[in-house]
Amino acid sequence: MSGIVGYGAYIPRNRITSEEIARQxxxxxxxxxxxxxxxxxxxxxxxxxxxxxxxxAGRDALARADVDPQRVGALYIGSExxxxxxxPSGTVVAEALGIGPEVxxxxxxxxxxxxxxxxFVALSLVDSGRVxxxxxxxxxxxxxxxxxxxxxxxxxxxAAYLFGRDRVLVDVLETYSFTTDTPDFWRRxxxxxxxxxxxxxxxPAYFKHVEAAARGILARSGxxxxxxxxxxxxxxxxxxxxxxxxxxxxxxxxxxxGRVVTTMGNTYSGSSPTGLAAILxxxxxxxxxxxxxxxxxxxxDAFVLQATDLLPSRRELGATVRSMLDGPRRYLTYxxxxxxxxxxxxxx
Amino acid sequence: xxxxxxxxAGMTRFGELWQTSLRDLFVDAATEALNAAGVDRLxxxxxxxxxxxxxxxxxxxxxxxxxxxGMAGVAAMRVESACASGGMALRAGFAEVASGLSDxxxxxxxxxxxxxxxxxAVLATAADQETEAYQGVTxxxxxxxxxxxxxxxxxxxxxxxxAVAVKSHRHGALNxxxxxxxxxxxxxxxxxxxxxxxxxxxxxSPVTDGAAAVLLCPLRDAKRFTDRPVKLIGSGVxxxxxALADRADPAFLDAVQLSAERAYRMAAIGPGDVHVAxxxxxxxxxxxxxxEALGLVERGHGRHAxxxxxxxxxxxxxxxxxxxxxxxxHPVGATGVAQVIEVFEQLRGEAGDxxxxxxxxxxxxxxxxxxxxxxxxxxxxx
Amino acid sequence: MPSPRYWREIPGRYRLEAGRCHGCGKVVYPTRRxxxxxxxxxxxxxxxxxRGRVVTSTVLRVSPDDFVMESPYAMAIVETPERVRxxxxxxxxxxxxxxxxxxxxxxxxLIRKEGxxxxxxxxxxxxxxxxxxxxxxx
Numbered sequence: 063m064s065g066i067v068g069y070g071a072y073i074p075r076n077r078i079t080s081e082e083i084a085r086q087x088x089x090x091x092x093x094x095x096x097x098x099x100x101x102x103x104x105x106x107x108x109x110x111x112x113x114x115x116x117x118x119a120g121r122d123a124l125a126r127a128d129v130d131p132q133r134v135g136a137l138y139i140g141s142e143x144x145x146x147x148x149x150p151s152g153t154v155v156a157e158a159l160g161i162g163p164e165v166x167x168x169x170x171x172x173x174x175x176x177x178x179x180x181x182f183v184a185l186s187l188v189d190s191g192r193v194x195x196x197x198x199x200x201x202x203x204x205x206x207x208x209x210x211x212x213x214x215x216x217x218x219x220x221a222a223y224l225f226g227r228d229r230v231l232v233d234v235l236e237t238y239s240f241t242t243d244t245p246d247f248w249r250r251x252x253x254x255x256x257x258x259x260x261x262x263x264x265x266p267a268y269f270k271h272v273e274a275a276a277r278g279i280l281a282r283s284g285x286x287x288x289x290x291x292x293x294x295x296x297x298x299x300x301x302x303x304x305x306x307x308x309x310x311x312x313x314x315x316x317x318x319x320g321r322v323v324t325t326m327g328n329t330y331s332g333s334s335p336t337g338l339a340a341i342l343x344x345x346x347x348x349x350x351x352x353x354x355x356x357x358x359x360x361x362x363d364a365f366v367l368q369a370t371d372l373l374p375s376r377r378e379l380g381a382t383v384r385s386m387l388d389g390p391r392r393y394l395t396y397x398x399x400x401x402x403x404x405x406x407x408x409x410x
Numbered sequence: 411x412x413x414x415x416x417x418x419a420g421m422t423r424f425g426e427l428w429q430t431s432l433r434d435l436f437v438d439a440a441t442e443a444l445n446a447a448g449v450d451r452l453x454x455x456x457x458x459x460x461x462x463x464x465x466x467x468x469x470x471x472x473x474x475x476x477x478x479x480g481m482a483g484v485a486a487m488r489v490e491s492a493c494a495s496g497g498m499a500l501r502a503g504f505a506e507v508a509s510g511l512s513d514x515x516x517x518x519x520x521x522x523x524x525x526x527x528x529x530x531a532v533l534a535t536a537a538d539q540e541t542e543a544y545q546g547v548t549x550x551x552x553x554x555x556x557x558x559x560x561x562x563x564x565x566x567x568x569x570x571x572x573a574v575a576v577k578s579h580r581h582g583a584l585n586x587x588x589x590x591x592x593x594x595x596x597x598x599x600x601x602x603x604x605x606x607x608x609x610x611x612x613x614x615s616p617v618t619d620g621a622a623a624v625l626l627c628p629l630r631d632a633k634r635f636t637d638r639p640v641k642l643i644g645s646g647v648x649x650x651x652x653a654l655a656d657r658a659d660p661a662f663l664d665a666v667q668l669s670a671e672r673a674y675r676m677a678a679i680g681p682g683d684v685h686v687a688x689x690x691x692x693x694x695x696x697x698x699x700x701x702e703a704l705g706l707v708e709r710g711h712g713r714h715a716x717x718x719x720x721x722x723x724x725x726x727x728x729x730x731x732x733x734x735x736x737x738x739x740h741p742v743g744a745t746g747v748a749q750v751i752e753v754f755e756q757l758r759g760e761a762g763d764x765x766x767x768x769x770x771x772x773x774x775x776x777x778x779x780x781x782x783x784x785x786x787x788x789x790x791x792x
Numbered sequence: 793m794p795s796p797r798y799w800r801e802i803p804g805r806y807r808l809e810a811g812r813c814h815g816c817g818k819v820v821y822p823t824r825r826x827x828x829x830x831x832x833x834x835x836x837x838x839x840x841x842x843r844g845r846v847v848t849s850t851v852l853r854v855s856p857d858d859f860v861m862e863s864p865y866a867m868a869i870v871e872t873p874e875r876v877r878x879x880x881x882x883x884x885x886x887x888x889x890x891x892x893x894x895x896x897x898x899x900x901x902l903i904r905k906e907g908x909x910x911x912x913x914x915x916x917x918x919x920x921x922x923x924x925x926x927x928x929x930x
Binding site: 117 | 802803806807860861862881883884885886899900901902903912914917922
């Protein structure tokens with residue numbers, strides 16, 4: 063059976079607090095912290111983007127798998143902040159990881175779902191036997207317009223998953239996808255910031271798709287919420303995943319390990335994949351895990367996973383999500399943040 | 411090989427010369443040299459320029475200079491070795507005369523740096539483009555790393571660095587052609603704006619327009635042009651690793667030492683015989699490292715030279731009596747020739763308030779990049 | 793940087809590929825035709841360790857135009873365990889805290905952008921070990 067043979071995550075070391083952003087716009091920080099359940103978010107450095115985050119995460123995935131990168135036959139990167147509009151992120155990442163040139167590479171985009179999309183396709187290629195190993199990455203340096211609710215959440219980070227058939231750390235027991243055309247959030251070609259439908263992003267978009275995908279995969283696998291030790295749902299803010307999980311019958315205990323949004327922010331395509339990495343950092347052999355992503359536009363991918371005996375020893379070979387969230391970090395002022403995110407117009 | 415003499419010199423004022431173009435800077439300096447010698451013909455022109463193409467968009471300046479001097483037809487060529495271009499042009503002109511290829515050679519250096527180009531970016535092209543400039547380093551940055559390495563190895567202090575700048579300004583204030591005619595005190599150097607830690611604005615040579623020219627001929631003909639020729643008795647050129655990271659000791663300038671050894675050997679003198687020296691102080695730390703590599707002071711002792719007055723006017727071996735690159739100004743391609751002019755004047759007793767008494771041997775040292783190229787000349791009063 | 797010149801150096805910039813001289817064993821980075829130590833001309837490829845120690849450093853406060861957004865930034869000469877020295881920026885830290893002797897890791901970063909519409913140029917920068925996760929340096 064094919065599954066995850068290596069994984070890695072990366073979260074930039076810069077942070078900005080909800081309080082600092084709220085102060086900039088004369089908002090009450092407590093209402094943000096209460097309403098969105100967001101304390102702070104990661105901020106990519108001026109030298110970080112989807113490509114550099116993918117390389118960092120991919121290097122740890124290869125290290126944990128201890129696989130010769132030349133044996134990786136496919137590499138997919140899901141992001142809605144690919145640095146180039148035309149020219150793949152994946153080619154840079156493949157070269158940096160030592161993968162290729164005999165490799166199939168593609169960049170995926172499906173709002174915040176592009177990461178699990180990349181994982182799904184990578185897994186399927188390994189399943190089919192067409193390639194020996196395949197890597198799927200979800201990474202973003204998310205855009206959120208100044209003084210938009212998104213500014214409190216849009217952050218940077220991502221995770222990489224290497225799929226293979228031997229020495230599997232996490233078995234993939236089931237997959238399920240649910241997709242409709244729902245224009246809740248979008249960014250037109252040439253526009254810097256995305257736009258969204260406000261409350262329309264909630265019930266008809268996030269909740270409908272996340273809950274349908276989760277219910278679908280539970281029905282298909284014959285499992286119930288209590289059969290899982292961990293669950294992670296896409297995290298546009300702190301509140302949505304809790305509400306969706308509760309409606310599905312999951313407890314806060316099952317969700318707390320993967321719900322990294324309160325201090326990481328929403329890393330868009332990297333959100334639920336990074337939450338999953340945080341779970342794999344602590345999961346015990348036999349633990350079942352549900353991951354359900356959400357991408358505006360709209361759709362959800364769900365995976366039922368189960369940790370194998372190999373996971374505890376292999377995960378020591380890379381950095382943990384918690385070590386990056388709780389480890390050394392730099393707190394930025396709004397002015398530094400504006401500079402780092404290139405919201406300042408230079409004269410040259 | 412024939413013995414070679416310098417018989418005349420010409421130099422523009424150094425500074426921000428907004429009204430004067432590159433070609434006119436050259437012509438002004440060259441004309442002064444030609445007039446001083448009463449010469450109206452030349453066999454060859456060597457012109458040193460680091461980056462005329464980047465500063466003013468003009469390459470191919472050999473013929474440009476000959477043409478504007480009213481001497482189209484004369485053999486003319488440009489010599490480039492970054493900030494050592496002027497000194498290398500002198501080396502080429504020296505060889506031209508010594509070999510017998512030409513009898514009357516004008517060696518000039520010219521740079522027009524204030525013409526709208528981004529000087530920091532242009533100068534950075536003298537660094538290794540693949541390993542240094544690519545990463546965002548600048549020349550102040552490279553010399554700052556040399557300074558920090560020197561501080562780590564020898565305990566050099568910011569105050570000692572600042573003392574070099576204070577001395578340069580004190581000398582430059584006596585030079586009517588210097589860009590800066592003012593003295594500065596230790597405090598103002600040490601509190602000037604940080605450019606690249608630990609180097610501050612007043613540790614850095616300025617962005618300068620200027621040109622300098624000297625006339626060379628066989629020593630046996632020298633008296634036809636002047637009654638006080640100066641003999642070129644030593645010339646040494648050397649290179650080192652292009653990138654600072656590739657040098658065994660970032661606090662030591664190997665190429666400067668090697669070029670000096672070659673020049674001393676040719677001149678048959680040693681560093682103890684030097685009465686006056688112009689060295690490449692593009693940054694205060696560079697003067698400290700250069701006087702060590704030249705053997706004017708012991709390795710690691712360069713930091714004491716300026717504070718003790720050893721290298722000041724009236725000291726044991728006055729260094730950069732012109733004000734150096736720091737105060738006189740640093741029009742990069744012209745600098746090497748301007749250094750020679752200062753020593754030429756010192757050896758002829760024409761240095762006015764800056765005169766070093768009874769100087770017989772003088773040395774010039776001109777450096778390219780962060781020290782990857784160096785050229786040393788030794789001059790003797792005749 | 794024009795894209796052909798950038799593209800040519802990808803193995804060194806992206807993967808820190810260096811060459812070990814068959815003649816004298818010196819590791820040369822970036823690779824060259826001729827060994828600067830022994831003039832040997834045969835090399836075998838070797839990947840540099842992504843960690844090292846600061847030999848000397850500075851903080852650039854006046855930068856070239858392409859680096860204005862980063863300014864001020866620390867730069868350092870970093871020596872890897874292979875005794876190769878690299879000129880790199882030091883990122884993810886207060887620039888003034890970078891000093892000789894500091895242990896760093898080397899991370900893949902965006903180095904420069906060719907204006908508003910040109911290519912993006914990647915490579916490695918140093919991160920102080922205090923700021924880095926030690927696991928990543930392996």
